[in-house]
Amino acid sequence: xxxxxxxxxxxxxxxxxxxxxxxxxxxxxxxxxxxxxxxxxxxxxxxxxxxxxxxxxxxxxxxxxxxxxxxxxxxxxxxxxxxxxxxxxxxxxxxxxxxxxxxxxxxxxxxxxxxxxxxxxxxxxxxxxxxxxxxxxxxxxxxxxxxxxxxxxxxxxxxxxxxxxxxxxxxxxxxxxxxxxxxxxxxxxxxxxxxxxxxxxxxxxxxxxxxxxxxxxxxxxxxxxxxxxxxxxxxxxxxxxxxxxxxxxxxxxxxxxxxxxxxxxxxxxxxxxxxxxxxxxxxxxxxxxxxxxxxxxxxxxxxxxxxxxxxxxxxxxxxxxxxxx
Amino acid sequence: xxxxxxxxxxxxxxxxxxxxxxxxxxxxxxxxxxxxxxxxxxxxxxxxxxxxxxxxxxxxxxxxxxxxxxxxxxxxxxxxxxxxxxxxxxxxxxxxxxxxxxxxxxxxxxxxxxxxxxxxxxxxxxxxxxxxxxxxxxxxxxxxxxxxxxxxxxxxxxxxxxxxxxxxxxxxxxxxxxxxxxxxxxxxxxxxxxxxxxxxxxxxxxxxxxxxxxxxxxxxxxxxxxxxxxxxxxxxxxxxxxxxxxxxxxxxxxxx
Ligand SMILES: Nc1ncnc2c1ncn2[C@@H]1O[C@H](COP(=O)(O)OP(=O)(O)O)[C@@H](O)[C@H]1O
Ligand SMILES: [Mg+2]
Numbered sequence: 218x219x220x221x222x223x224x225x226x227x228x229x230x231x232x233x234x235x236x237x238x239x240x241x242x243x244x245x246x247x248x249x250x251x252x253x254x255x256x257x258x259x260x261x262x263x264x265x266x267x268x269x270x271x272x273x274x275x276x277x278x279x280x281x282x283x284x285x286x287x288x289x290x291x292x293x294x295x296x297x298x299x300x301x302x303x304x305x306x307x308x309x310x311x312x313x314x315x316x317x318x319x320x321x322x323x324x325x326x327x328x329x330x331x332x333x334x335x336x337x338x339x340x341x342x343x344x345x346x347x348x349x350x351x352x353x354x355x356x357x358x359x360x361x362x363x364x365x366x367x368x369x370x371x372x373x374x375x376x377x378x379x380x381x382x383x384x385x386x387x388x389x390x391x392x393x394x395x396x397x398x399x400x401x402x403x404x405x406x407x408x409x410x411x412x413x414x415x416x417x418x419x420x421x422x423x424x425x426x427x428x429x430x431x432x433x434x435x436x437x438x439x440x441x442x443x444x445x446x447x448x449x450x451x452x453x454x455x456x457x458x459x460x461x462x463x464x465x466x467x468x469x470x471x472x473x474x475x476x477x478x479x480x481x482x483x484x485x486x487x488x489x490x491x492x493x494x495x496x497x498x499x500x501x502x503x504x505x506x507x508x509x510x511x512x513x514x515x516x517x518x519x520x521x522x523x524x525x526x527x528x529x530x531x532x533x534x535x536x537x538x539x540x541x542x
Numbered sequence: 543x544x545x546x547x548x549x550x551x552x553x554x555x556x557x558x559x560x561x562x563x564x565x566x567x568x569x570x571x572x573x574x575x576x577x578x579x580x581x582x583x584x585x586x587x588x589x590x591x592x593x594x595x596x597x598x599x600x601x602x603x604x605x606x607x608x609x610x611x612x613x614x615x616x617x618x619x620x621x622x623x624x625x626x627x628x629x630x631x632x633x634x635x636x637x638x639x640x641x642x643x644x645x646x647x648x649x650x651x652x653x654x655x656x657x658x659x660x661x662x663x664x665x666x667x668x669x670x671x672x673x674x675x676x677x678x679x680x681x682x683x684x685x686x687x688x689x690x691x692x693x694x695x696x697x698x699x700x701x702x703x704x705x706x707x708x709x710x711x712x713x714x715x716x717x718x719x720x721x722x723x724x725x726x727x728x729x730x731x732x733x734x735x736x737x738x739x740x741x742x743x744x745x746x747x748x749x750x751x752x753x754x755x756x757x758x759x760x761x762x763x764x765x766x767x768x769x770x771x772x773x774x775x776x777x778x779x780x781x782x783x784x785x786x787x788x789x790x791x792x793x794x795x796x797x798x
Pocket of ligand 2: 586587588629
């Protein structure tokens with residue numbers, strides 16, 4: 218029964234299926250560029266940028282592959298940042314343990330907030346995540362451990378595994394790069410796993426996924442926790458890099474910024490959010506002389522980029538060459 | 543064990559005052575092909591949504607294989623082997639045709655929460671997926687993007703994915719809508735073939751198909767059961783001729 222009715226149009230050429238090999242190449246290329254990057258830019262700036270880039274990738278895992286738009290992802294980034302800062306400064310934990318504590322803390326927060334939000338659909342889900350993030354923000358504002366407007370300052374970087382002194386910015390950068398690549402590869406693994414396949418199916422057609430017997434809420438909740446944990450990894454690392462945790466990290470503008478980075482770079486692409494993060498940071502850096510106008514210029518660029526390349530920078534390139542990046 | 547795979551008792555669905563399904567008691571005998579027919583808006587799709595738990599009934603109860611599923615969740619109903627297709631073609635548009643079938647075959651693994659493994663292990667389902675695509679006449683479309691396939695092909699793809707679950711009972715909502723003659727015959731034959739050892743409930747407007755492959759027909763109008771029986775009985779019923787077919791008698795359309 219392989220015959221095709223004569224009136225039937227010819228089948229289209231094969232789908233530009235997610236070629237995971239090109240994505241791996243893109244990650245490898247990115248790793249090479251980032252390894253050489255300290256030749257061209259300040260390692261401290263680069264290390265901070267990588268934290269935000271990983272945050273954007275973690276966010277993208279949820280929205281780009283799970284179709285869930287969180288308006289409150291700063292709650293994971295920020296609370297992990299506070300937790301890591303507190304662990305390193307007050308408890309005197311070494312950096313690896315402080316980062317682990319922050320990451321796991323964000324994962325637990327993801328479990329709790331996911332349980333409350335995941336059953337809501339569309340914009341309601343987004344609104345609940347925003348409300349929960351505001352709650353976390355007010356806790357950070359009031360709690361005695363977070364020191365209100367001042368934040369946690371003078372966090373010691375310490376020695377990684379008791380061996381590697383992180384006070385040197387170049388050393389610090391390569392440690393952060395290793396963490397970043399670990400995070401990015403984890404996302405790659407998740408997206409191209411049996412779990413990731415179901416997640417993408419849910420994004421494509423949730424009703425159909427249900428009718429095939431998939432309990433979609435459980436998959437979405439798992440994706441939410443994974444995304445929160447990786448966002449926590451980014452935030453906790455940032456606390457060690459910047460040696461501080463502040464209200465900015467949990468503020469709604471940070472939740473907004475990560476959406477911006479992901480959309481500009483390319484939602485649902487593997488390396489797009491990294492580019493998005495660097496574009497936004499570079500813009501803030503070079504436009505800082507414009508003061509208040511940075512926000513306006515940023516907003517304008519955002520509108521233009523969303524209108525003219527809907528798939529984001531990397532998404533448009535990938536689409537042009539029919540590859541997956 | 544009862545002779546019926548699916549039984550409903552007085553199932554009713556009201557949408558803010560409007561009764562779409564009104565006191566419907568259906569009994570679908572195991573290992574038969576049962577047709578649900580009726581004019582547009584009669585409540586056939588709503589019935590399917592109720593039976594597969596995509597909608598909560600306002601009143602009434604549903605039993606599947608002796609089990610009360612009135613309060614079950616839709617994914618769990620599917621896991622019991624009661625699987626539906628949709629009237630509005632339901633595919634995963636950015637997946638290839640092969641991946642659309644494979645995601646259904648993947649259900650055999652149980653849950654897929656293993657996010658640390660490579661999806662390459664899903665290739666074990668490729669050969670079965672190709673077989674199923676072949677059965678619905680989609681061999682040439684294996685790598686095509688589902689969203690770009692013509693309507694009739696999407697319908698066939700959905701049937702292939704539904705069969706991939708190897709369900710005990712299939713609910714097919716207008717499976718042949720939008721298909722050409724040859725494909726209609728192919729899919730009708732396929733349904734007839736897969737119905738051996740399975741139960742099928744299908745909504746179908748093509749009466750020649752209904753008369754050819756269906757054992758029992760239930761006619762629904764304005765949410766209520768108007769008549770039930772085999773094709774000869776139903777088509778001879780004057781109120782069916784009046785309500786469903788207007789002046790045209792079913793025999794007129796019924797040469798299959
Ligand atoms: N979710 C809904 N809300 C309100 N009315 C609905 C809903 N779904 C279906 N209906 C109404 O119920 C009636 C039956 O629709 P449907 O079951 O789709 O009919 P059929 O499949 O027999 O053509 C229609 O009048 C339709 O407008
Ligand atoms: Mg219908």
